[in-house]
């Protein structure tokens with residue numbers, strides 16, 4: 148109450164100051180018309196009318212001048228100059244893009260992430276000049292009008308498609324100075340991509356399972372009907388059903404392995420294993436396939452053993468996938484070189500090089516995606532699930548390593564697994 152009275156007092160004092168120039172005119176008019184009336188040159192009525200006209204015109208001029216001055220007095224700043232550095236430091240430290248707006252929608256402060264999001268944003272200019280997005284502008288307008296937190300989502304399509312969540316929060320930084328709208332832009336792109344990948348993955352997995360399942364169901368019907376009394380057809384169909392059932396079993400096995408490895412990806416294996424023994428075991432296990440495909444497998448190792456920290460079963464799986472792929476897709480090269488390089492300070496390298504048809508460069512970056520195949524029919528014919536290289540990548544990741552793939556069309560491909568050397572393990 149006392150604060151309001153104080154403010155009213157301040158306002159009245161300011162108006163008295165602005166009306167002061169009119170006081171002089173009023174005093175002169177009183178003297179002039181009073182004197183003329185007193186000396187008998189004018190009767191009371193015209194003297195009064197003359198005085199009222201002059202007084203009204205003087206007062207009107209003074210009131211107009213006062214109103215102009217009032218309008219030109221700047222409103223108290225929403226952010227005090229002494230606080231600007233602090234506000235900027237706070238905005239710079241925030242993980243998201245943030246823009247602070249005054250009630251008219253002009254930018255009062257912004258951080259570098261906001262400039263990266265919309266480079267045309269400038270302090271002092273309306274947000275709508277740098278970010279013409281109706282969803283964003285509407286959320287800000289609603290926050291300003293309701294005084295409540297407003298949220299919305301929008302997509303920026305250039306240069307690449309990115310999703311953002313915008314939160315407009317009205318805040319009052321200085322009492323009586325008006326409301327700021329703190330507008331935060333949160334990058335939802337990784338979240339959306341993960342959602343899309345999950346949906347794609349489920350669609351792909353269902354599709355891969357549905358195909359053999361449909362084949363098995365079809366043959367069950369045939370065996371019950373047309374082939375019921377045909378022992379030759381029955382044996383043939385049961386053989387096909389077995390192949391399809393094995394395909395489903397392999398797919399489910401790969402899916403389970405993938406999810407188990409992903410689940411443990413943050414926990415590095417801590418037992419010491421011998422890579423030379425593991426690679427030898429893989430070659431021995433695939434010797435029959437190599438002979439069937441007439442591929443000569445050569446192994447080059449720097450010594451009798453090469454120790455790393457790892458999970459033996461997972462590493463067996465990793466090299467099985469790489470060697471089997473080379474025997475399946477690159478048998479035409481007739482040769483397969485497996486080379487364990489002498490360990491450097493930091494890493495151990497194992498290269499699986501084939502001399503087959505190679506892989507076109509546009510496929511290389513996508514080869515480790517789940518269900519990605521260069522040729523789906525070829526992969527299915529070879530009993531592939533499309534999950535082998537995804538497994539290889541995740542196993543390498545779990546071991547703190549990585550997989551690199553090099554290939555030239557017509558000259559074969561090299562899949563190199565890089566694992567941390569024992570000494571560099573932390």
Ligand code: ADP
Nearest residue numbers: 472473476520521522526531532533534535536
């Ligand atoms: P798949 O179960 O189909 O073998 P992978 O993830 O192991 O799945 O491999 C993905 C695709 O990469 C294969 O379908 C094949 O097209 C290609 N590929 C893998 N290894 C080789 C290779 N050594 N030479 C040529 N193509 C290969």
